[in-house]
Amino acid sequence: MPRAVSLTPTATWWPSTLYQTTTLELRRGTERLLVDPGISPWEIDEVVLAAADPVTQVLVTHADWDHVMGLGVLADAQVTASAGAAERIRSGDARASIEKESVEAYVPYVALDALHCDQQVDPPAEVTLGPWSAVCRAGRGHTDDGLLTLFPEERVLVIGDYLSELEIPFAHSSVADYGQTLHTLIGVIERERPEFVVVGHGPPHTSDRALQIADEDLDYVEAVLAFAQAGCPADQAERIAVPFRGGGPYDRVAHGANVKLACEAAGAPVPA
Numbered sequence: 001m002p003r004a005v006s007l008t009p010t011a012t013w014w015p016s017t018l019y020q021t022t023t024l025e026l027r028r029g030t031e032r033l034l035v036d037p038g039i040s041p042w043e044i045d046e047v048v049l050a051a052a053d054p055v056t057q058v059l060v061t062h063a064d065w066d067h068v069m070g071l072g073v074l075a076d077a078q079v080t081a082s083a084g085a086a087e088r089i090r091s092g093d094a095r096a097s098i099e100k101e102s103v104e105a106y107v108p109y110v111a112l113d114a115l116h117c118d119q120q121v122d123p124p125a126e127v128t129l130g131p132w133s134a135v136c137r138a139g140r141g142h143t144d145d146g147l148l149t150l151f152p153e154e155r156v157l158v159i160g161d162y163l164s165e166l167e168i169p170f171a172h173s174s175v176a177d178y179g180q181t182l183h184t185l186i187g188v189i190e191r192e193r194p195e196f197v198v199v200g201h202g203p204p205h206t207s208d209r210a211l212q213i214a215d216e217d218l219d220y221v222e223a224v225l226a227f228a229q230a231g232c233p234a235d236q237a238e239r240i241a242v243p244f245r246g247g248g249p250y251d252r253v254a255h256g257a258n259v260k261l262a263c264e265a266a267g268a269p270v271p272a
């Protein structure tokens with residue numbers, strides 16, 4: 001079973017073994033664009049060496065370590081990211097987190113001295129990436145630096161760590177922002193009906209499947225916010241219905257962290 005999955009004549013999806021972190025490859029003329037190239041050196045090499053045409057463009061959905069591991073390998077490509085992600089790359093935050101997390105996952109890293117970001121986006125914005133045009137919107141809540149990027153000519157929407165088949169919402173930066181991002185996603189998907197919605201972890205969706213997950217996730221996020229608004233009774237967090245995404249161990253951790261963050265933001269007592 002080959003790793004690469006052809007989505008359209010010009011788009012290929014490459015899952016990493018670790019967390020099914022996604023690399024999306026777009027081809028146009030004699031150029032290639034990669035979204036979040038990763039994770040391990042052999043996986044990055046396999047994608048880069050899959051065609052003779054050079055990788056000239058890279059788009060970063062957000063600067064978490066598993067999404068920026070490959071930037072140093074692609075020193076000649078123009079890297080585009082949000083202003084927040086660009087800052088995490090330039091400041092060394094992204095590098096420090098690669099060094100810490102990849103060791104824990106037994107994944108070697110290479111070329112961290114060459115991590116780079118060349119074009120920064122302040123969403124909402126129309127952006128040119130070589131021969132590709134894209135529309136970028138803010139996708140905050142999982143992290144503060146997320147980009148939701150529509151490639152209208154490809155009919156592909158790339159959203160980073162939202163709407164995964166494999167994990168529940170994980171609001172690292174803000175539960176309220178996460179809810180806003182879900183509203184943005186529902187609006188864009190209903191209006192544009194992309195052929196594929198490509199997520200950061202796990203397989204890409206049809207528009208219909210993406211909207212189903214968005215509805216489930218919005219119900220969940222609104223329940224967490226309501227729980228916090230109600231004063232966050234610490235012994236009742238288990239009563240919030242959590243979407244089932246395969247039962248992975250991180251979902252319980254994510255739920256606890258989401259509730260704690262929402263309660264802190266509401267000024268309510270934080271559950272133990």
Ligand SMILES: [Zn+2]
Pocket residue numbers: 064066067161200201
């Ligand atoms: Zn991720």
